[in-house]
Amino acid sequence: MLNTKSSSPGQLGHLASVNMKALLILGLLVLSVAVQGKKFERCELARTLKKFGLAGYKGVSLANWMCLAYGESRYNTQAINYNPGSKSTDYGIFQINSKWWCNDGKTPKAVNGCGVSCSALLKDDITQAVACAKKIVSQQGITACPMFALVNIYLFGCLHFKDMGKKFERCELARTLRRFGLDGYNGVSLANWMCLIYGESRYNTQVTNYNPGSKSTDYGIFQINSKWWCNDGKTPRAVNGCGVSCSALLKDDITQAVACAKKIVSRQGITAWVAWKNNCRNRNVSSYIQGCKL
DSSP states (O other), X not given: OOOOOOOOHHHHHHHHHHHHHHHHHHHHHHHHHHHHOOBOOHHHHHHHHHHTTOTTXXXXXXXXXXXXXXXXXXXXXXXXXXXXXXXXXXXXXXXXETTTTOBOSOSTTOOOTTOOBGGGGGSSSOHHHHHHHHHHHHHHOOXXXXXXXXXXXXXXXXXXXXXXXXXXXXXXXXXXXXXXXXXXXXXXXXXXXXXHHHHHHTTBTTOEEEETTTTEEEETTTTEETTTTOBOSOSTTOOOTTOOBGGGGGSSSOHHHHHHHHHHHHHHOGGGOHHHHHHTTTSOOGGGTTTOOO
């Protein structure tokens, strides 16, 4: 039954006090959430970085950007870390440094290479953080994630397969290579090309592998090297024998990758590829095209 008895002034005062406390607590909770910044879900960040054009930017795969962001900030836009040695601070989802790339008004002799305030790198909207990260990788390159062999776990289940680069089916690739004229090219059988590619990239166009010794990177389905054959804008004293950007070798359309592979085999032979020497030379490689109805 509804109680129609009126409340006393004391009760009303108590209720007002309770309501005020509740509002204060709610306000503090809201403020706390705002201060914490945005912590992206893994797949949410993968899609966001792809939208900003980081997939393949300067030859760096989306999986490696994800690995980097996880290692630096655990996908948190508000991450801040102070470096006592340089008296500088790393800011945001990419942990961009105040000594060289942003201005926080307190780091001595700061350069501010990105022309941005460090506080802007802590926003939920990562537009400026991505722009600065692009500038950094354009000027200095990127050191591959220590878990390089496992970087694709950072994308697992996040994107449509085509967004992660194309991984050919065996017979699909055999037919594609034959159409591009590789069967017998420079005396190399189609089965040997297939064996080579399997050893280098497992038929995946997006594979990249960094070589610390030469500071170069191998790109794409043929694992073509940035020291000699393509340009990634970061490899020292690169030759670019194929006259092609390394990022072009990561495309689903392998036209440029095949053209470069033809140039390599014409000049150096099939032994230019370590995977062929280790896995295919003097072996029966017919199984790589078996049942493909070429």
